[in-house]
Amino acid sequence: MPNKKIEELPGKTVERLSQYRRLLFNSVELGKTNIYSHELARMMNLTPVQVRRDLMLIGYSGSQSKGYVIKDLISLIGKIIDSDTGQRIAIMGMGNLGRAITSYFTGKREKLSIVAAFDNDPQKYDRIIAGVPCYHINKLKEVVQKENIGIAILTVAPQATHEATKLMLEAGVKGILNYTSVPVSVPEGVFLEEYDIITSLEKLAFLVKK
Template sequence: MERVSEKTIGRLSLYRRVMDKLAREGRDYAFSHEIAHMSGATPDQVRRDIMVLGYSGSPNRGYSVGELSKSIGEFLDDLDVQNVVLVGVGNLGRAILSYFAGKRPKLSIIACFDNDSEKTGRVINGCRCYPMSQLQDVINENNASIAIMAVPFSASQEVADRLTHSGIKGILNFTPVSIKVPHGTYVEDIDMTMALEKVAFYSRQKPQGQVLERRSNDKAGH
């Protein structure tokens, strides 16, 4: 299969969420311009992305919501359930466990880990918490291939090293630090502080017309 870009994979995941929303609303079909409007893409981009799936819609009715969602799932998901572990059960880790519970049947968070003895041995948001000393054993016993990191930045590289040494091939990294991993391991960084700072910066910027108007007024005052 021809290599598909990360951006395309991201958009396909978004289209599936759009299909889920339309299905809840009782919609059976959707045109590319509707999917584009709901996902922030263009109709041409939507059609090109869906062509990757080998799926085509009807010129008269558009894409079948159920069939398109199924096609995206068959493309993105493994045939079997992929087991996921989470490291770091602080406020963020707990929120992640709660949010992902039951979201995707092909992705299952089967264990979480923490150094806090008050958390280990308990079931937190439906997930059993283990001490870090059992990390490799639990990963190997459950054939987990994906990890979510929600640990303090000072521990991020050490945790990443232990995860990859235990056979983890994909890491969703919520720490504000870029981690080094072996070749063949995929890392997706989610830096919420950086994202919020970007939003804060751009929220302070005025539209171009207002900026020009202010400059024009400044000149008129001289």
């Protein structure tokens, strides 16, 4: 029976679901049809019980003899984490990192597409970069609304972070993925994920040093 409160899934579980699905795609390509919790666990560097608990939370049941049916599981994870209509994404700042993320990402997910980029460098706007049309930021609100963009990825220079965030929020995006080194704030109802390379490296350096 599916969980009554699927929207209350732990954040960590949601992250792992995304990764399970990716590994399951690979397994399908290798011709597998079923998979055990311990196989998924080993691929992800987790314990089998963690895998089973995550799947329990989304209401999926396997069989004791065959484990989980891969294609059903892929499809259920899709129902839970994908938006029905697809999510449209904008990338703010077409520097090295912006371009790298755009090329890396494009075409990887049917339900998630980067449909616009913004920059204020004349070398960049009014052309197509990494397969995505790049606009001057004075067109931001118009494009975000016309293209129905719900998520923004920030890859601008540190000093431009707050202005970029402000523009995106005014244009109405509901989620921000911040890759700059500057923390940002968002109002109630908007979601934020922040990943900063320097922080990650400093944390690792701390752990290694101990």
